[in-house]
Amino acid sequence: MTHWVVLLMVFGSVSGICFILCRTLFADLDHSGTEHSGGWDGRSQLEYFISKPKLRKMQIGLAVVGALIMLCLLLVAGVSVWAMPAIVLMAGAAAYSLPLLYYRQKVKKRNAEFKSRLLDVVLGLNNGMRSGVALPQALEVVGRDIGGVMQEEIAMTLYEYRLGVDLTEALTRLEKRMPDDNLKLFVTAVGISQQTGGSLSDILDKIIETIRQRSIMEDKVSTLTAQGRFESIVMACAPLMAFIILYLLDRKLMEPLVTTLLGWSAIFVVLILETIGYLFIKKIVTVEI
Structure with missing residues (x-):
């Protein structure tokens, strides 16, 4: 009982210190969503939410915090000293990736x-253009009506267009920001229509049908591969759950697994095999459409 009380006290004190440290280091992260280090075309999609310097700062801080917490837990639990560096490094690496x-x-x-609303956008543009509205005006109306991510991206596209960028080029930049096969098809159709002067509405009718058929196929594939995805999760979690249950039932039986070199070697091999198996199953159930 005393062992667990000490363990909880150490964990609580270290967690409190880490909370204060994180609050001090990352106090400005709440405003990171509106700050970007580069232009729209040159930034990664992560920078929609946080700039790269702040992300790196957060990763380093959490890595240090995770390593310190794990070190304290290992010291209280009485784990062998030779096993501590590897465990602490793994904990720091895991916290770094979070x-x-x-x-x-x-x-x-x-x-x-964005992908789920693209069909609605194309439908709205098609209806607007058939009623005599120009493509830029139709884009503005549809973006305002749909809202969310789609409105943000369309607003950026129209902003570039009003600054003098060709509409096809602005849409191409949109496709680079939000890579999607259906969007690429739409942008290509707009470019061809502007070059040849053909009827864009007729082309949009075919694009709408293509997007619908592709969505139906994606839903079917997702349904057929659901069992495989579930099996990969179960396979990854089963050894950990088995270890926890056996440790609670018979602690002396499982202690050599975490207190000896042979035990930690076995854990390392199991982790490698689990990772390979998970990635292998994930590769099988991933179907490109």
Whole structure:
């Protein structure tokens, strides 16, 4: 009982110090979403949410914090000294990668939202142009009606257009910012229509049908590969859950796994095999359309 009380006290004190440290170092991160180090065309999508210097600053800070917390936990738990450096380094590396994973997930969510609304945009543009509205005006109306990520990107495209950039070039820059096959198809159609003078509405009808068929196919593929994705998650979590359960049931039986060189070697091999298996299954269930 005393062992766990000391462990909780150490964890609480270290966590409090780390919280104060993070609050001091990253107090300006709340305003990072509106600050960018480069132009729209030259920045990575991560910089929609945080600039690269601030991301690096956060990664280094969390790596130090994670390593310190793990070191304190290992000292209290009585883990062998020879095993501590490797564990502390792994904890620091894991903490270092957390901010990047978090912001990449936000980028992925933003791209998914943009992709899901693209069909509505093309439909709105087609209806507007059939009623006699020019493409720039139709873009403005559709972007305002849809809102969200789509409105932000369309507003940036129209801003460049009003500064003198050709509309096709502005749309091409949009496609570079938000890479998507359907958007590329739309931008190509607009460029060809402006060069040849053909009817853009007729081309948009075909693009709309193509996007619909592609969306149906993507939904089918996602459904068929759902079991494989679930199996990859279960496979990755099963050894950890088994270790926790066995450790709680018979601590003496599992202690050699975390207190001996052979035990840590086995854990290292298992982690490598688990990673290979997860990546292998993920590769199988990833289907490009």
